[in-house]
Amino acid sequence: MADTEKHQVEQRRRLKARNWALFAVLAAFVVLVYFVSIVRMGGAGT
Amino acid sequence: MSETALRQINQDEIAPQAVVGLEASATVKDFIQLLKPRVMSLVVFSGFAGLFVAPGEIHPLLAAVAVLCIGVSAGAAGAVNMWYDRDIDAIMARTSHRPIPSGRVRPDDALAFGVILNLFAVMLMGLAVNWLAAILLAVASAFYIFIYTIWLKRRTPQNIVIGGAAGAFPPMIGWAAVTGDISVGSIVLFAIIFMWTPPHFWALALYRDGDYAKAGVPMLPVVAGRAATKRQILLYTVLLLPLTVLPSFLGMAGLLYGIGVSVLGVCFLLLALKVLYSRDSRAPRQLFAYSILYLFLLFGLLIIDRSPGYLPGLLG
Secondary structure (H helix, E strand, C coil), X not given: CHHHHHHHHHHHHHHXXXXXXXXXXXXXXXXXXXXXXXXXXXXXXX | CCHHHHHHHHHHHCCCCCCCCCCCCCCHHHHHHHCCHHHHHHHHHHHHHHHHHCCCCCCHHHHHHHHHHHHHHHHHHHHHHHHHCHHHHHHCCCCCCCCCCCCCCCHHHHHXXXXXXXXXXXXHHHHHCCHHHHHHHHHHHHHHHHHHHHHHCCCCCCHHHHHHHXXXXXXXXXXXXXXXXXXXXXXXXXXXXXXXXXXHHHXXXXXXXXXXXXXXXXXXXXXXXXXXXXXXXHHHHHHHHHHHHHHHHCCCCCHHHHHHHHHXXXXXXXXXXXXXXXXXXXXXXXXXXXXXXXXXXHHHHHHHHHCCCHHHHHHC
């Protein structure tokens, strides 16, 4: 029983870590698109 | 071993897409492992080298985005490769600890992860950099997944010769990110990695042939024997060396690269000869390790040689 609870806590911890990682990636993507747009609109591309 | 016999092994000994992780206990690290980070580092480096030596200019941010897309796409293709090969990965000692065969990541999750990341990388490359680079990125990924992983890998000992083209694309993509075209220079960089791939993988296969035989993967040592593989390694090494000095003759690089790559090439050749005449697994291991270092140093020399002001610095 204790093992099951421990397992569930661990599962929740991993899920939470994955969600935070996904959030970080998406946030970084938004920032990246913002700066790429500025560079492209400024005509500083290739 | 005949192709029929290998098919028989596949059917009899490998349960269809056998090992499935039933627990969603994957950590972030497991998903990073799906991207084959070590392979990705070489891909990113060669892609950066292509970008760096290409004639023309690119905004540093767009250059970083291009390199990011090359790395992410290669990693994503690796994740799809792990999804498809999960049955044979479970059989081979070298790959049995990967996230899918060990049950840490569900196969469907790995597939979705790989496909979504790949689409993301190609679209970002197209929108931020240029569409030729994006198309080449998509072709490289498709080649690795469909031509190498699904079609060739389990069917022919020429799998890594033809499939090696997938790994040869990154410098060409980096080059296209800057110039928006495909020219002789980028084709030479492509050809160097294409010719480097067979000796690299066959050296690995020479000391992992038991693994490949067990999994029914028709690598050259399994099908044609160790002696034939060693001769083929030497042949491809001999073909590789003249290609590596071409950047100097084409004006893409100077004397430093020319001399450096020649010395590195002689070492490669000596190790290939050592493999040919040795009977143990030490020489193939050395060649495999050296081949990775060789490619890093080759592209490193190319980058240093093209860096503005390196000569004054070296000459004091």
